Amino acid sequence: MIFIMKKINTISRCAVAYRNDVLNDKSLSPLYHSYVLIISKNPGISQDELAKELCINKSTVARGVASLEEKGFVERKTDDNDKRILRVYPSEKMLEVLPNIRKAIREWNKYLTDDIDETEVEIFQSVLERISNKAKLYMESREEGEI
Amino acid sequence: MIFIMKKINTISRCAVAYRNDVLNDKSLSPLYHSYVLIISKNPGISQDELAKELCINKSTVARGVASLEEKGFVERKTDDNDKRILRVYPSEKMLEVLPNIRKAIREWNKYLTDDIDETEVEIFQSVLERISNKAKLYMESREEGEI
Numbered sequence: 001m002i003f004i005m006k007k008i009n010t011i012s013r014c015a016v017a018y019r020n021d022v023l024n025d026k027s028l029s030p031l032y033h034s035y036v037l038i039i040s041k042n043p044g045i046s047q048d049e050l051a052k053e054l055c056i057n058k059s060t061v062a063r064g065v066a067s068l069e070e071k072g073f074v075e076r077k078t079d080d081n082d083k084r085i086l087r088v089y090p091s092e093k094m095l096e097v098l099p100n101i102r103k104a105i106r107e108w109n110k111y112l113t114d115d116i117d118e119t120e121v122e123i124f125q126s127v128l129e130r131i132s133n134k135a136k137l138y139m140e141s142r143e144e145g146e147i
Numbered sequence: 148m149i150f151i152m153k154k155i156n157t158i159s160r161c162a163v164a165y166r167n168d169v170l171n172d173k174s175l176s177p178l179y180h181s182y183v184l185i186i187s188k189n190p191g192i193s194q195d196e197l198a199k200e201l202c203i204n205k206s207t208v209a210r211g212v213a214s215l216e217e218k219g220f221v222e223r224k225t226d227d228n229d230k231r232i233l234r235v236y237p238s239e240k241m242l243e244v245l246p247n248i249r250k251a252i253r254e255w256n257k258y259l260t261d262d263i264d265e266t267e268v269e270i271f272q273s274v275l276e277r278i279s280n281k282a283k284l285y286m287e288s289r290e291e292g293e294i
Contacts, residue, residue, distance in 0.1 A: 003256050004272070005162055007279035008182065012159045013202040014282035021289065026204070034156065055160040057173070088241055109150050111285065112278045124274040125151070127267050131259045132154035135161035138258070142168065 004131070015108055022104040023097075031056070031064055033101050036090075039074060040098050044087045046079070055139050068094075151278070162255055170244075170252040178203070183237075186221060187245050191234045193226070197204050202286050215241075245257055 001032040016030045023041045029035075031054065038053050039045060045053075065088055073094040079085035113121060163177045176182075178201065185200050186192060192200075198208040211237055215221045220241040226232035261270060 003252075004260065004275060005252060005256060006158075006181075007275045008155055008158050008162075010202055011155050011275075011282045012152075013157075014286050017202065017204070017289065018285055034153075055157050055164065057164070072164045105150075105152060109152060112281050113151065115281075116274055116277060119268055120274050123267055123270045125269040128151060128158075129152045130263060132157045134259050134262075135158045138165055138198055139161050142164065 011112070018108050018111075019101070019104050022107070023100060029064060029067070033105065035064060035068060036073070036094055036098060036101050037105075039068075039088055040090045040095060043089050047076075047086045047088060050088060052139070055136065065073075071131075158259070165255050165258075166248070166251050169254070170247060176211060176214070180252065182211060182215060183220070183241055183245060184252075186235055187237045187241060188217075190236050194223075194233045194235060197235060199286075199290075202207050208238065220244075 013030075016028075020026050020028050034054055036051075038050060042049075047061050047065060048058060050065070051058045054061065065074060065076065065086075069076055069092075073091055075089045075091060077087050077089065079087055116124070134147055158222075160177075163175075166180055167173050167175050181201055182197075185197060189196075194208050194212060195205060197212070198205045201208065212221060216223055218240075220238055222236045222238060223224065224234050224236065226234055263271070
């Protein structure tokens, strides 16, 4: 059996430090860039869909989105047809930071993988995709009450 | 260029959900298992060393350790020779949860990688290690003020 989580978590945490350095804000949540990418791409996404997309629980998303709203990055509106659904829209401020976040992600990816041989990279990506799908499958079966 | 961070973050976040399900505590911090593993293995580790090991900043570690102390998982003591150094020791309670955490990590690793061909796994691990080292290298050069 292989153990991969320590390295996966290291890469993920160092990425947070890198982004916060580049975006020059030490207080950004580890989820900040994911919120910006997903909400900008899906204006009006519901909080529940956002939780699913991020693989985190609904209460964490609710807190995260409330904090983004306080800082003027998003607006929340109740769905016209179903009052239980809260929809999240990016503000001008969020759309303004988007290019910088995309640039930071591109550069971090480049930094990490620049020295690695192309064939190895292909295999790595293919395995990473399968593992990531397996991880998401766990979340789905969990929601359906199977696990 | 390859984009790997979305998948890496997905795997990392789903692992948090899995561990919290298995350990039957929805309120555990994403860093909880890492704290338990590192502090149990290194009794008396300083908060600064812990921050370095975890690739997170010192104030986040200080908050995390304070919360663990409140819950009775660790004790903090000032270093005998240098009053600026805070050392962290695992409590009995932490050592008691350790086997369950190790089991959860083993089972999650097995779940993620069980279907993957051995040769692919070897290449995956080798690339993952190089990428993780590159990520840590960023943290080190950052500390030395090079970046």
